[in-house]
Amino acid sequence: MAHRSMPGELLREALQQEKPLQVAGVIHAYAAMLAQEAGFRALYLSGAGVANASFGLPDLGITTQNDVVEEVRRIGGAVQLPLLVDADTGFGAAFNIARTVRELIRAGAAGMHIEDQIAMKRCGHRPNKELVGKSEMVDRIKSSVDARYEESFVIMARTDALAEEGMEATIERAQAYVEAGADMIFLEAAASLEQYRTFIAEVDAPVLANMTEFGRTPLFTTSELAEAGIRLALYPLSAFRAMNAAALQVYLAIRKEGTQASVLNLMQTREQLYRILGYYEYENKLDQLFSSDGGSGD
Numbered sequence: 576m577a578h579r580s581m582p583g584e585l586l587r588e589a590l591q592q593e594k595p596l597q598v599a600g601v602i603h604a605y606a607a608m609l610a611q612e613a614g615f616r617a618l619y620l621s622g623a624g625v626a627n628a629s630f631g632l633p634d635l636g637i638t639t640q641n642d643v644v645e646e647v648r649r650i651g652g653a654v655q656l657p658l659l660v661d662a663d664t665g666f667g668a669a670f671n672i673a674r675t676v677r678e679l680i681r682a683g684a685a686g687m688h689i690e691d692q693i694a695m696k697r698c699g700h701r702p703n704k705e706l707v708g709k710s711e712m713v714d715r716i717k718s719s720v721d722a723r724y725e726e727s728f729v730i731m732a733r734t735d736a737l738a739e740e741g742m743e744a745t746i747e748r749a750q751a752y753v754e755a756g757a758d759m760i761f762l763e764a765a766a767s768l769e770q771y772r773t774f775i776a777e778v779d780a781p782v783l784a785n786m787t788e789f790g791r792t793p794l795f796t797t798s799e800l801a802e803a804g805i806r807l808a809l810y811p812l813s814a815f816r817a818m819n820a821a822a823l824q825v826y827l828a829i830r831k832e833g834t835q836a837s838v839l840n841l842m843q844t845r846e847q848l849y850r851i852l853g854y855y856e857y858e859n860k861l862d863q864l865f866s867s868d869g870g871s872g873d
């Protein structure tokens with residue numbers, strides 16, 4: 576039987592094909608289909624996205640392991656692309672973290688990132704983040720690596736230390752995380768390309784840069800990031816923010832004008848929606864299987 580690549584293998588392959596690998600945030604299954612249509616090789620499920628979009632909650636460590644795993648399953652049912660998953664602080668202590676890893680693998684994720692904030696976490700681009708000590712984070716990584724029964728599953732360690740502790744301490748942390756088995760490092764909230772360069776020179780693992788909008792990190796281009804040595808460029812909520820702005824405009828227009836005529840240009844057409852869903856193939860299948868002459872006769 577032909578070997579079918581595991582999601583983790585697909586993510587690792589994609590990392591070789593594109594430098595930096597652009598990773599598109601998708602808040603749900605249909606967004607994943609849109610990102611696939613646009614040609615991305617890797618997708619991302621944002622913790623903020625799950626909290627904000629699916630639950631109307633802020634990104635403060637309120638959603639659960641199961642909330643995230645459920646979303647991973649749905650996305651995996653819609654697309655084949657490898658999915659990197661935001662596991663926040665791992666959803667508990669050592670055994671919970673181990674279960675997070677196993678459940679994510681079972682749900683079809685390609686990898687996850689786990690961060691060094693305390694469980695009552697905040698968005699990485701907000702002030703007053705609080706971190707666990709280096710050794711506690713090392714324990715989180717060890718629990719993750721130990722629980723990984725599919726070896727290609729990517730365990731990425733995210734450090735939020737830069738804003739709180741400065742570059743030297745951040746590098747020390749990242750080195751310890753790699754030593755503990757992290758495959759890749761997510762350097763959160765860097766403020767300049769120079770910071771990426773300094774960090775990458777000292778850390779022996781592929782580094783991800785978070786290009787989230789309206790945060791601490793300027794919106795660097797892929798060529799700027801490539802030049803600085805960045806291997807993954809993340810756009811966690813870009814499409815979500817755009818969807819939200821468009822949706823609000825549509826709601827306001829309908830309410831104010833009594834018709835949606837003026838905002839049709841903001842909308843995807845029925846034809847576009849159906850094409851990306853593969854709707855027509857389903858319809859053909861219906862016709863083929865259940866056409867009126869060969870049917871049950873009702």
Ligand SMILES: C[C@](O)(C(=O)O)[C@H](CC(=O)O)C(=O)O
Nearest residue numbers: 621622623698699700787811
């Ligand atoms: C990447 C992130 O962890 C997320 O959940 O998407 C957020 C993104 C954001 O709030 O802009 C983060 O950077 O903490």
Ligand SMILES: [Mg+2]
Nearest residue numbers: 621622623661
């Ligand atoms: Mg997050």
